[in-house]
Amino acid sequence: MxxxxxxxxxxxxxxxxxxxxxxxxxxxxxxxxxxxxxxxxxxENNYAHAAMVAETDPRIEVEKVSWDATGQAINGYLAKPKSGTKLGAVIVIHENRGLNPHIQDVARRMAAEGFLALAPDMLSPVGGTPADEDAARDMIGKLDREKTVAGLVAAVPYMAKRPEAAGKVGCVGFCWGGAMANMMAVRSPELAAAVAYYGSQPTAADAAKIKARVMLHYAGLDERINAGIPAYEEALKKAGVNYQVFVYDGVNHAFNNDTNTARYDAAAAKLAWERTVGFLKQSLVA
Structure with a gap:
């Protein structure tokens, strides 16, 4: 391409x-x-491919949930192993097209790995994610950023208190969700771990507030996002944050999205996923 x-x-x-x-x-x-x-x-994304782990997979079960976030209800898609308690909890944050079948599948993949996974629909306050992706993108552009981050931060105690949870909560976000994962790390001292895939970076002043362990995945060809890596890494070092940065050479922004033929890179996605799962297990379960 x-x-x-x-x-x-x-x-x-x-x-x-x-x-x-x-x-x-x-x-x-x-x-x-x-x-x-x-x-x-x-x-463009083809969600016919968005089923690496089917909803009927015998290892997992799924349900729709909601929680209160500063006076407004946020809806979400919860996936968990069929059995087991004391699970590490992971909040899966969607791209700028809203909660779509691909992100629901990522939540199911997390459940298949043994996590309690929640994929919030951050367009809930404005009626939920529409079928039209361009409309969803435009709606996300109009969200109040502070209220949106507050809604995600409110998901941390919600997940920590679920009966299946061990108590530790992490997050993983993609693109717009990667930026939100970074901001969750800034705003939630209770968050244990944050994984951001090709997400824009917080300011140095905000980075200094991070208490969570951080893992950052970037695409080598993603010049727009990668321009912010050096300053973010310097701020994380200065603040003493436990962090890891991985740049995958020769791949594009959204390389993890297997529903997008033009940008998906199977090798990079597999390696990043293995690193992510290992990092979250170490951070939330060990």
Whole structure:
């Protein structure tokens, strides 16, 4: 895939660009509107692939839950092993397209690894995640950031007090959710561990407040996000935070999203997942 096309799609999903402008520019890069139309299924998420762990998997069970966050209800998707208690709890934070089938599947994967996993729908205060991904992206752009972070922070005691939980809570977030994972580490002294996949970084002043252990995954080709790595790493070192940083060469932003053919990288995703699971088990269960 032409890297200029990947950059354009990244701009479309994060700047954001209106879809009309995105399609016009894609047609120029692809050579024609017909070629652009052929590229769309490769560039956009296909949730038909979002079932590495099915809801009917005999190892797990799932349910819909909600909790109070500073006076507003947040809905979520809870996945857990079929049996067992004293589980490490993990909050799985979605990308800027809301709580979609892919993130629900990530929660089920966490449950299959032995965790109590909660995937919040952070668009709950505005009616929940819609089917239209562009609409979801626009809605997320209008959220009150402070209230959103507070809603996620409120999920920490909710998970810690669940009867299946051992008490320690961590989080893992992707893209927009990676930024939120970083902010949860800043705002929640009770959070034991935070894993951020290609998420934007907090300020140095905020980084100094982190008490959790931190693991950071970045894509080597993700220039936009990677520009913030040096300052964040310096701040974490200065604050004495227990952290790890991994940069995966030659892969794009969202390399973990297996529903996106253009950006998914199976080898990087597998390695990052193994590191994430091991880190969370060490942080929340050991």
């Amino acid at each position: 032409n890297q200029d096309i990947i950059r354009l799609y990244d701009e479309y999903t994060h700047a954001p660009l209106p879809r009309r402008v995105f399609l016009e520019r894609l047609s120029v890069l692809a050579g024609s509107s017909a070629a652009a139309a052929a590229l769309l299924p490769v560039l």
